[in-house]
Amino acid sequence: MLSDLVRLRRARDLMDRDYAEPLDVPALARAAHMSPGHFSRSFRAAFGETPYSYLMTRRIERAKALLRRGDLSVTEVCFAVGCTSLGSFSSRFTELVGMSPSAYRARPHEQGAPIPACVAKIFTRPVRNAEPAADAQAVRRGEEPVRNGEAKPSARP
Structure with missing residues (x-):
């Protein structure tokens, strides 16, 4: 409705x-x-996605931006984005980003500096499951989404 x-x-x-x-x-x-x-x-x-999942994705996006600055500790970033448990924050960050907050903070980030934040946000958004993106790419190529490891040509002209 x-x-x-x-x-x-x-x-x-x-x-x-x-x-x-x-x-x-x-x-x-x-x-x-x-x-x-x-x-x-x-x-x-x-x-x-669930409301909690959506909220945590927003928090992790903001945490990534704060960690790229490098002037806050992981604990400070955790609390700055509204998380109350460093362990839960680190686990969720690692799940969504693929590396720990400390590792993300330590890696170089200068290459993305000239990219506007609004554009960077689109490409750095944490993705819980890569399948939807793969499905979207298959549809753009005119194929059926991948199922059981096989791509099938689309019946569409």
């Missing part, structure tokens, strides 16, 4: 804007004027 989508976008905008604040599903559901259960189900159906 269109009105639900508008309310879900309001909650998503809240996460984008206030990612460093202590946000939880009941608070986000209140912002969307929905029950927590309905909000979680609707959010996942509309955006393809």
Whole structure:
């Protein structure tokens, strides 16, 4: 329903804007004027991931930017982006980025300096699962998405 989508976008905008604040599903559901259960189900159906997953992706994106600056410790970055547990932050960062926050901070980042932040954000967004990107590339080439390791030509002209 269109009105639900508008309310879900309001909650998503809240996460984008206030990612460093202590946000939880009941608070986000209140912002969307929905029950927590309905909000979680609707959010996942509309955006393809849970509200918590979306929020953590925003936090990791911001953490990557702070770590590239190099003037904050990993612990300071963890708390600056709204995480309350260094262990959970490090685990999620490693899961999404492919390396620990310390390793990410230590690697050189000068090559991306001339790229505008809005463009860099698109290409450095943490991706939980590479399959959707591979599926999108297959569709652009006119093939069916990869299933069981085989690409099949599309029946489309």
